[in-house]
Amino acid sequence: MSEARPKDGASPGADRMLRVLLPVAVLALGVLLWEVVVRAGDIPPYVLPSPWLVFSTLISDRAVLLASLLVTVTTTLEGFLLAAIGGIGLAVLFNQSRLIEYSLYPYAIILQVTPIVAIAPLLLVYLPQPAAVLACAWIVAFFPVLANTTLGLNSVDHNLVDLFRLYGATRLQMLFDLKLPAALPYILGGLKIAGGLSLIGAVVAEIAAGSAGAGSGLAYRIVESGYRLNIPRMFAALLLLSLVGIVIFFALSLLSHLMLRRWHESAIVREI
Amino acid sequence: MPVDPPKSPVVTLNGVGRTFANGVVALERLNLNVWPGEFVSLLGPSGCGKSTALRIIAGLTEPTNGRVEWPAAEAATPRRIGFVFQEPTLMPWATVEANVRLPLRLAGLEPDAQARVEAALTRVGLSGFAASYPRELSGGMKMRASIARALVTEPKLLLMDEPFAALDEITRFRLNNDLLALWQSLDKTVVFVTHSVFESVYLSQRIVVMTRRPGRVFAELAIDAPYPRDERFRTSAEYAGYCRRVSEALARASGATDEP
Numbered sequence: 001m002s003e004a005r006p007k008d009g010a011s012p013g014a015d016r017m018l019r020v021l022l023p024v025a026v027l028a029l030g031v032l033l034w035e036v037v038v039r040a041g042d043i044p045p046y047v048l049p050s051p052w053l054v055f056s057t058l059i060s061d062r063a064v065l066l067a068s069l070l071v072t073v074t075t076t077l078e079g080f081l082l083a084a085i086g087g088i089g090l091a092v093l094f095n096q097s098r099l100i101e102y103s104l105y106p107y108a109i110i111l112q113v114t115p116i117v118a119i120a121p122l123l124l125v126y127l128p129q130p131a132a133v134l135a136c137a138w139i140v141a142f143f144p145v146l147a148n149t150t151l152g153l154n155s156v157d158h159n160l161v162d163l164f165r166l167y168g169a170t171r172l173q174m175l176f177d178l179k180l181p182a183a184l185p186y187i188l189g190g191l192k193i194a195g196g197l198s199l200i201g202a203v204v205a206e207i208a209a210g211s212a213g214a215g216s217g218l219a220y221r222i223v224e225s226g227y228r229l230n231i232p233r234m235f236a237a238l239l240l241l242s243l244v245g246i247v248i249f250f251a252l253s254l255l256s257h258l259m260l261r262r263w264h265e266s267a268i269v270r271e272i
Numbered sequence: 273m274p275v276d277p278p279k280s281p282v283v284t285l286n287g288v289g290r291t292f293a294n295g296v297v298a299l300e301r302l303n304l305n306v307w308p309g310e311f312v313s314l315l316g317p318s319g320c321g322k323s324t325a326l327r328i329i330a331g332l333t334e335p336t337n338g339r340v341e342w343p344a345a346e347a348a349t350p351r352r353i354g355f356v357f358q359e360p361t362l363m364p365w366a367t368v369e370a371n372v373r374l375p376l377r378l379a380g381l382e383p384d385a386q387a388r389v390e391a392a393l394t395r396v397g398l399s400g401f402a403a404s405y406p407r408e409l410s411g412g413m414k415m416r417a418s419i420a421r422a423l424v425t426e427p428k429l430l431l432m433d434e435p436f437a438a439l440d441e442i443t444r445f446r447l448n449n450d451l452l453a454l455w456q457s458l459d460k461t462v463v464f465v466t467h468s469v470f471e472s473v474y475l476s477q478r479i480v481v482m483t484r485r486p487g488r489v490f491a492e493l494a495i496d497a498p499y500p501r502d503e504r505f506r507t508s509a510e511y512a513g514y515c516r517r518v519s520e521a522l523a524r525a526s527g528a529t530d531e532p
Contacts (some may be wrong), residue, residue: 159361162332167378167425168350177377181365263364263405 049232054239057232065221065233069240072202072217075130076244079137080198084191086138087145095153095179096171112143116201120208129209133217136205141198148190152183185264188256195248203241218244280343281305282429282461283329289337289486290324298324300486301338306429306463311455313464313472313479315518317526321487322465323358326431329463330355350379354422354460356432360414362406362421368393369402372421379425392420395454412443419451423458430455430462436471448474449502456499469522473514474506481521490525493518 031051037043038050045053058065090108094101116136123132156179164178180187206219216224218237225233260267285304291297298321306312306329314322327333328340330353342351362371372392376385393399396416406414415435422430436444452475455462466472472479473495481491495514497505505511 157361159357159359160363162327163355163357163361163374164378166330166332166350166353166355167375169378173378177374178363181363184365263366263407265407 046229046231049235053232054235058236058239061233061236065218065236065240068216068218068221068237069244072199072206072219072241073244075133075137075202075217076199076248079134079141079201080195080248082134082138083141083145083194083198087142087190087194088149088187090142091146091149091153092175092180094150096175108143108146111139116140116204117208120205123205124209133202133205133209136208137198137201140201140204141194144193144197145187145190148186148193149183152186153179155186156182185260185266188252188259192249192252192256195252196245199241199245199248279308282308282343282346284341285325285329285338286341287338288325288328288335288340290321290328290333291336297486299328299335300488302488304480304489306461308428308461309459311452311462311464311475311477313466313476314482315466315469315472315479315522316482316487317484317522318467320482320484322482323433325482325487326433326463326465329353330431352425352427352429354425354427354430356415356418356422356430356435358434358437360406360411360418362414362417364406366405367402368398368404368406368409368417371406371417372424375421375425388424388426392424393417395423395458396420396450410443411439412447415439415447416450419454423454428461430460432462432464434465434467437466437468444471445506451475452499452501469515469518473511473518474501479518481518481525483525491521493521
């Protein structure tokens with residue numbers, strides 16, 4: 001646990017500035033170094049393209065790349081939404097019925113521990129490609145939501161449970177007024193993990209589909225550019241994938257902060 | 273406030289026993305009458321089953337032997353009981369107001385809830401904190417919110433399970449005084465569980481001293497000092513005398529079933 005957070009005695013405002021400025025400075029330094037190394041060593045673009053070439057490829061190939069970006073983002077979001085609905089829904093179902101939980105939970109675990117890279121080719125045999133990609137995104141993303149929501153639903157303060165019983169709360173009141181709000185921090189934690197994983201699932205499936213793929217997401221573009229030794233475009237597509245992951249992470253962090261900031265310890269800035 | 277003999281009890285525990293699944297006998301043949309309007313404390317060493325007795329009265333735990341008897345008028349469940357837990361037990365995601373409103377909401381009594389919630393908050397001195405979240409309150413204020421929630425359904429019977437045990441002494445004294453004022457003005461019956469001799473003497477009309485596990489009634493002592501009781505009573509020789517007698521009873525009760 002990190003307490004006494006501005007460690008160097010900086011004021012909170014300066015601390016926040018540093019948290020933004022320092023990573024940006026490191027990035028700028030890295031890119032600069034990269035550019036210098038490529039130029040000084042006269043490295044050919046099919047070995048290592050310079051950052052500038054990657055950037056200009058991003059601009060010149062924007063039509064192809066943006067179309068691919070849209071495909072991947074759509075798949076990722078659909079997979080994420082289905083994972084959220086499926087994960088929370090299953091956890092609630094398990095919480096309401098022990099028999100269902102005993103029957104199904106082992107299979108949720110099996111689905112989770114079997115490497116997705118190994119499942120993807122099979123899915124592509126049985127499902128049309130877009131559905132297979134979506135299924136991959138769902139399979140990797142739903143388990144953290146399920147596991148975290150289950151943990152949250154089981155972590156309700158037992159005194160509060162007694163209080164609800166004392167006032168004759170119905171099963172539904174118990175679920176919606178007590179268990180789900182109490183589980184919310186856990187659910188949001190699960191969603192944060194699922195956001196990144198749904199992108200990974202989509203990418204894995206696109207790569208497994210490879211050149212046979214009809215729909216053409218960013219990962220497919222990377223594979224295709226690799227075959228053609230179009231290394232600058234590989235980098236450009238990779239850059240976009242990274243950006244998608246970053247945006248997803250920040251969007252979910254923001255959501256979590258907005259929903260918890262009034263009451264949960266994790267979202268509270270303590271003055272020391 | 274003398275207790276009139278002809279009154280019928282608010283609730284009666286008749287030979288109540290409770291054995292847990294692991295074989296521990298928490299309570300054995302516990303007999304207790306709770307009279308209307310009285311302030312009675314259950315006092316005993318920790319693990320004497322006094323909290324279990326309170327939970328059995330509340331219907332949160334079923335007795336394995338004996339019966340809890342209610343007058344016919346109180347037969348309907350859920351009963352109108354206020355329960356204050358050892359911890360404040362507030363929902364951290366809800367404001368103080370929403371926490372106090374909860375019992376009314378669960379009972380489907382939303383329409384006239386607003387006035388009742390405000391009244392309950394005013395009674396415990398929290399009217400300015402309706403929109404605060406529990407984490408923004410001190411320990412004493414959280415406990416006040418918890419008491420307001422117990423009062424909001426206007427129950428006749430208030431069950432309190434060591435509510436002030438975790439508070440500092442200054443806060444505990446103040447809440448003791450405020451609790452007595454509430455009890456006198458609202459005509460409630462209070463069953464108060466505590467392991468503090470001093471707290472039980474200060475608050476109660478009657479102290480039921482319980483033996484160590486298995487819990488049984490060891491002695492009953494009446495505290496006949498008049499109300500309102502205040503700091504003068506807390507520092508009086510009379511108070512010290514009662515405390516000594518109750519302490520002695522507690523010491524004997526603790527040794528009564530001390531197994532080698």
